[in-house]
Amino acid sequence: xxxxxxxxxVRLAALCGSGVALVALVALGAWLAIGSIxxxxxxxxxxxxxxxxxxxxxxxxxxxxxxxxxxxxLVALILAAPIGIGTAIFASEICTRRVRLAIKMLVxxxxxxxxxxxxxxxxxxxxxxxxxxxxxxxxDALSGDxxxxxxxxxxxxxxxxxxxxxxxxxxxxxxxxxxxxxxxGLTRAEATLFVILPQAIPSIGGALLLGLGRxxxxxxxxxxxxxxxxxxxxxxxxxxxxxxxxxxTISSKLGGAETNIAVGDPLHSSAIxxxxxxxxxxxxxxxxxxxxxxxxxxxxxxx
Amino acid sequence: xxNAECGMRNDGGVRFSAxxxxxxxxxxxxxxxxxxxxxxxxxxxxxxxxxxxAAMRRDENLSFGQPPAEAGGYRSFAATRRGSARAxxxxxxxxxVRTISAIVLSLLLSPLAFAATLRVNGSTTVNAVATxxxxxxxxxxxxxxxxxxxxxxxxxxxxxxxxxxxxxMSSKPISDDDRKKFSGVNxxxxxxxxxxxxxxxxxxxxxxxxKSLSRQQARDxxxxxxxxxxxxxxxxxxxxxxxxxxGRGTWEVxxxxxxxxxxxxxxxxxxxxxxxxxxxxxxxxxxxxxTQLSFAWAEGDARIHALGAKLDDGRVIVPSxxxxxxxxxxxSRPLLFVTDGAPKGEAKVFLDFVLxxxxxxxxxxxxxLPLPIGxxxxxxx
Numbered sequence: 001x002x003x004x005x006x007x008x009x010v011r012l013a014a015l016c017g018s019g020v021a022l023v024a025l026v027a028l029g030a031w032l033a034i035g036s037i038x039x040x041x042x043x044x045x046x047x048x049x050x051x052x053x054x055x056x057x058x059x060x061x062x063x064x065x066x067x068x069x070x071x072x073x074l075v076a077l078i079l080a081a082p083i084g085i086g087t088a089i090f091a092s093e094i095c096t097r098r099v100r101l102a103i104k105m106l107v108x109x110x111x112x113x114x115x116x117x118x119x120x121x122x123x124x125x126x127x128x129x130x131x132x133x134x135x136x137x138x139x140d141a142l143s144g145d146x147x148x149x150x151x152x153x154x155x156x157x158x159x160x161x162x163x164x165x166x167x168x169x170x171x172x173x174x175x176x177x178x179x180x181x182x183x184x185g186l187t188r189a190e191a192t193l194f195v196i197l198p199q200a201i202p203s204i205g206g207a208l209l210l211g212l213g214r215x216x217x218x219x220x221x222x223x224x225x226x227x228x229x230x231x232x233x234x235x236x237x238x239x240x241x242x243x244x245x246x247x248x249t250i251s252s253k254l255g256g257a258e259t260n261i262a263v264g265d266p267l268h269s270s271a272i273x274x275x276x277x278x279x280x281x282x283x284x285x286x287x288x289x290x291x292x293x294x295x296x297x298x299x300x301x302x303x
Numbered sequence: 304x305x306n307a308e309c310g311m312r313n314d315g316g317v318r319f320s321a322x323x324x325x326x327x328x329x330x331x332x333x334x335x336x337x338x339x340x341x342x343x344x345x346x347x348x349x350x351x352x353x354x355x356x357a358a359m360r361r362d363e364n365l366s367f368g369q370p371p372a373e374a375g376g377y378r379s380f381a382a383t384r385r386g387s388a389r390a391x392x393x394x395x396x397x398x399x400v401r402t403i404s405a406i407v408l409s410l411l412l413s414p415l416a417f418a419a420t421l422r423v424n425g426s427t428t429v430n431a432v433a434t435x436x437x438x439x440x441x442x443x444x445x446x447x448x449x450x451x452x453x454x455x456x457x458x459x460x461x462x463x464x465x466x467x468x469x470x471x472m473s474s475k476p477i478s479d480d481d482r483k484k485f486s487g488v489n490x491x492x493x494x495x496x497x498x499x500x501x502x503x504x505x506x507x508x509x510x511x512x513x514k515s516l517s518r519q520q521a522r523d524x525x526x527x528x529x530x531x532x533x534x535x536x537x538x539x540x541x542x543x544x545x546x547x548x549x550g551r552g553t554w555e556v557x558x559x560x561x562x563x564x565x566x567x568x569x570x571x572x573x574x575x576x577x578x579x580x581x582x583x584x585x586x587x588x589x590x591x592x593x594t595q596l597s598f599a600w601a602e603g604d605a606r607i608h609a610l611g612a613k614l615d616d617g618r619v620i621v622p623s624x625x626x627x628x629x630x631x632x633x634x635s636r637p638l639l640f641v642t643d644g645a646p647k648g649e650a651k652v653f654l655d656f657v658l659x660x661x662x663x664x665x666x667x668x669x670x671x672l673p674l675p676i677g678x679x680x681x682x683x684x
Contacts, residue, residue: 054570055549123581128588142543143589145574228548228575246574257550257577260454263461264484 029280036274042267047274051233055258060271064231066278068147068247072222073215075151075243076158081208083155084162091163092170093192104164111160119221122153127225134244141244145227148243153221158211165210169203169294170196172301202297209290213283219251226252250279420447421649425459425472426552427452427578428498428597429638431669433472436657446649452578457550463641464488470650471641474498474552474597480566492639493646495657496666496673499598499627500556500634501609503583507590508608511538515611515619518633522561524593526569532591545585545594546573553579556636557595583607598622599670624672638671 040047043060050061091103130152131144173196181191197204227246234242254275262269423433430452437448452472454461459471464485477490502516513535516524523529524542533539547554558565576582579600586592587606601609601622611619612633626632640646646654656662663673 052570056566056568057570123584127585131589140541142541143545143574143585143592145585224581229572230570230575231572256575257454257457257548260458260461261550263465 029284032273032277032280036270036277038267038270039274043271047271051231053230053253055261055265055268055271058267060268060274061231062250062275062278064233065248065250065253065275067233068226069216069249069251069279069282071243072147072150072154072226072247072249073212075148076154076215077208077212079152079155080159080162080211084159084207084211085166085204087159087163088166088170089192089197092167093188093196100167104167107160107163111164115157115218115221118153118157119224122149122221122225126153139241139244143227143246145225145246146244147226147247150222150226150247150249151243153225154215154218157218157221158214161214162207162211165207165294166200166204169200169207169297172203172298173199174301199301200297202293202300206290206292206294206297209286209293213286213290216283216286217251217279219255222249223252223255228252228256250275254279419649420449421470421653422449422451422462422468423470423472423653424451424453424462424468425641426456426474426638427580428474428552428599428671429472429495429640431599432495432638432657432662432665432671433640435665435668436653436662439661440653440656444652446652448649448653455548455550455577456552456555460490460641461485463490463643466643469642469648470646470653473639473641474636475555476637476639477641478555478565489644490641491643491645492637492641493654493658494637494639494674495654495662496638496671497627498636498638498671499622499632500553500560500595500636501598501601501622502557502612503586503594503596503601503607503609505586505590505592506606506608507540508532508537508593511540513537513610515613515621517613518561518615520613525561525571525573527571538591540591543589543592544571544573545576545582545589545592546571547582547595548575548577551577552636553595553597556634560634598627602670627672628675638666 039060042058043050046061048066049063050059051063052059052061053064087103087107091100095103127144127149130146130149131141134141134144134146177195177199178191181195182188186195226249228248229246230248232245232247234245236242254272258268259272262272423437430450433450437446437450440446441448452458456471456473456475459468459473460477460481462468463471473492477492482488482490502521504513511532513532516535520529520535524535524544525546529535530542531539532542547557555565558568562568574585576585576594579597582594582596583600583604586594586596587604593610596607596609598609601607609622611621613619614633620626620632622632622634627635640650640654640657642650657665658674666673
């Protein structure tokens with residue numbers, strides 16, 4: 001063990017690789033923080049609370065975008081969670097190993113579909129279907145570009161993440177737990193619902209959070225179907241009416257034309273960088289929380 | 304069989320859960336299969352405890368008594384990892400050297416390859432012509448050309464300004480603001496054709512009786528003072544305004560007509576659309592919809608209809624090639640290519656082609672107005 005290695009190429013390469021990743025992360029964070037100083041100076045807290053984004057007026061209140069990002073991601077999570085967890089229970093607890101691996105592979109292929117393809121499907125089909133559905137339901141939706149459309153599309157996109165990680169979570173419940181509960185006379189359904197699922201809850205939470213992290217940052221698919229309407233905040237948060245209205249998320253704003261227009265205008269580009277910093281920060285927090293949950297769960301299970 | 308399983312496991316395992324407890328517990332054991340540990344175990348002379356199947360397979364190979372000297376380049380690394388210290392283990396064979404040097408060489412040469420590429424970016428309106436011209440030049444002159452539409456006209460202009468592209472496409476004249484913002488850049492625009500911005504509505508609006516809008520009506524719709532088509536003589540349906548995103552040439556021409564200066568346009572909360580295709584698709588599929596669209600894109604699509612512009616004296620001017628050519632339609636606009644300084648090199652070859660009769664026929668083919676020939680021809684602006 002303590003023998004000196006003369007030329008440990010693999011170790012060196014791994015060290016360099018992870019070093020580069022770490023340095024890049026820190027540098028990116030620092031660059032975003034420094035770049036957004038001007039916008040914070042100009043706007044103060046109203047960067048978060050103001051609802052008056054308009055670069056020609058030099059006002060950069062991003063409240064509607066924060067709202068849009070949060071709601072779109074939550075809608076996606078709420079739609080993806082039951083299906084993803086259901087898929088995982090089916091694959092992990094009901095299927096044979098072979099079928100389980102096949103399902104897992106298919107689900108992960110789903111994760112590999114480029115997001116612009118999802119966006120295209122969203123524009124061509126989902127928009128139209130939901131628009132027709134809204135009409136049928138008598139909802140006064142102006143068009144098919146709504147927060148709900150974006151959330152639904154995102155749900156499909158984060159489904160693989162949620163499903164495959166939940167499957168991992170269920171699999172990491174020790175088999176002795178399964179055996180004990182079956183030995184106590186529980187049916188497979190009972191064992192799954194009341195013993196295995198509760199055991200796996202922290203890791204499933206981690207899986208959902210990682211899904212949320214992916215949803216927060218997803219750009220192009222959301223961009224195409226969310227409507228990109230600035231400064232639309234709902235008057236009544238309790239009603240579900242705002243869901244069928246257009247909105248704007250941070251990522252759809254960053255993916256849009258303003259990033260180009262901001263070139264050469266220090267304040268405007270600083271505001272854009274500030275949006276990026278907010279997005280970066282929230283994805284970082286969510287991902288770290290997810291990893292922490294999963295690590296803790298792994299520790300508990302591993303005992 | 305075992306290796307195949309490994310591959311599958313790693314697919315899910317390494318990517319998502321390298322830190323989960325899978326390895327140490329091996330659940331599902333009762334179903335009769337062994338799991339490869341995912342966590343990094345400390346090196347322990349023997350071949351177990353390696354993180355990946357690949358490493359494992361390598362070790363198997365080695366432990367079956369193959370002399371390391373016969374092993375390929377990468378295999379000798381595995382041997383190194385195991386800590387068996389024979390000089391031949393560290394031998395780097397010719398294939399390895401060749402691969403590395405090829406990679407290094409291509410990295411070194413890649414800037415040269417990029418330098419020879421003509422990069423074009425900007426307006427989706429001009430893009431229709433540029434894409435076809437690029438295809439012809441790629442085939443006939445073996446030129447390397449990329450054509451993109453990031454950010455529309457303003458994307459083209461800012462790209463030329465920061466030299467990330469050689470040729471910008473713009474469907475609006477370069478404004479004084481642009482020149483002020485990029486004071487170090489000598490924008491030269493070359494006009495290759497003409498187009499107009501049409502206000503385009505969905506079928507139900509057109510059939511409901513809205514055939515034209517005055518400037519005041521358009522402004523009230525844009526500012527949200529008019530929200531229902533019946534207020535302008537149409538059907539009782541709410542107006543869905545798909546606003547071209549800021550920076551698009553189409554939007555600037557529209558705002559110029561309404562306010563005289565795009566900077567005077569108020570902030571609005573309309574849905575936004577980017578390229579022409581997106582605007583057209585969304586208007587066609589939404590009831591009560593209106594958007595600003597390149598006239599050439601509106602023509603020949605039965606799902607949408609271009610409105611006339613009602614002038615202050617009550618005349619209605621319908622956009623058409625003749626009203627665009629004589630500028631009686633108020634939202635006529637030039638199609639431009641923008642360079643920093645006079646076009647030269649590959650960019651000049653490209654522009655010469657677009658201005659040639661063959662290039663001009665492409666302009667015409669896409670529904671735009673080619674440059675007038677003969678006296679009074681509009682040249683570089």
